[in-house]
Amino acid sequence: MKKVTIYALSTCLWCRKSKKYFEENKVPFEAVDYDKQSEARQAEMMKEMKCAGCTGSFPFIKIGAACVQGYDPDEFEKLLKK
């Protein structure tokens, strides 16, 4: 099973829906709420997101080596099956 990490905002509706998607599909994941992290950790997360070609929009989801920005169940399923 691929490792799944969700970078989220605690205020974000689509971050909640993403977490729910992986819970309902019984896929273990780690969730990190960006807005609850230290400034140093936030800088690390933002750097990682921008290196992946993404902006500061959430959710940002890593599935194995791939990453997805935004709530996209079709893409999640595709990456989990790859």
Add this chain to the structure above:
Amino acid sequence: MSLEERKKALRYLFGPVVDKLGYKFTPVEEDADFLLEQEALLEAETGIPYCPCQARTKDRAENMRIVCPCIPFHRAHYDAMKRCWCGLYVRKDVTDPDKLKQVPEERINAH
């Protein structure tokens, strides 16, 4: 002002603005209520109703681009998605927002 009152006030303030931009509140009432609540909480914390799904940085000018309604700053992106990033607003012709995808700006600009 209570949280519920502030949510009503934000709805009252934002409605006419987004209407002129060709948008409306999402008809998914549960989502609209949740998002307005998050904005009212962010406003209580920071003084500004920021978008609940985009991160603030140390750059004030950059942060101003995610003050709700942030449609004018992301016009091409949101018009292509027919919704804004957090989903509080959808284009006026949208009837089923659940069918709309959240597409990153980079993927839209790539087309």
